[in-house]
Amino acid sequence: MHGVIPWIIMAVVAVPLVVLAFASTRRRVAAGEHPTAEDAAARERTEREFAEAEAFEAQWRKDHKDDHRERIP
Numbered sequence: 046m047h048g049v050i051p052w053i054i055m056a057v058v059a060v061p062l063v064v065l066a067f068a069s070t071r072r073r074v075a076a077g078e079h080p081t082a083e084d085a086a087a088r089e090r091t092e093r094e095f096a097e098a099e100a101f102e103a104q105w106r107k108d109h110k111d112d113h114r115e116r117i118p
Contacts, residue, residue: 083091
């Protein structure tokens with residue numbers, strides 16, 4: 046009987062903690078998968094920033110096309 050009591054205590058304490066941790070993690074992940082909706086201005090700004098980044102990358106590639114020096118990481 047003395048060996049059963051620690052297992053009962055473990056079940057009464059640990060199992061709810063594990064369930065709460067699991068639920069909390071699922072809630073946090075679900076919130077991260079569905080960020081707040083962005084308005085038209087924010088969407089336009091994001092698209093403009095991506096276009097600027099792509100233009101910069103294209104210009105950089107053009108400028109460094111013949112640059113075959115060894116690159117040190």
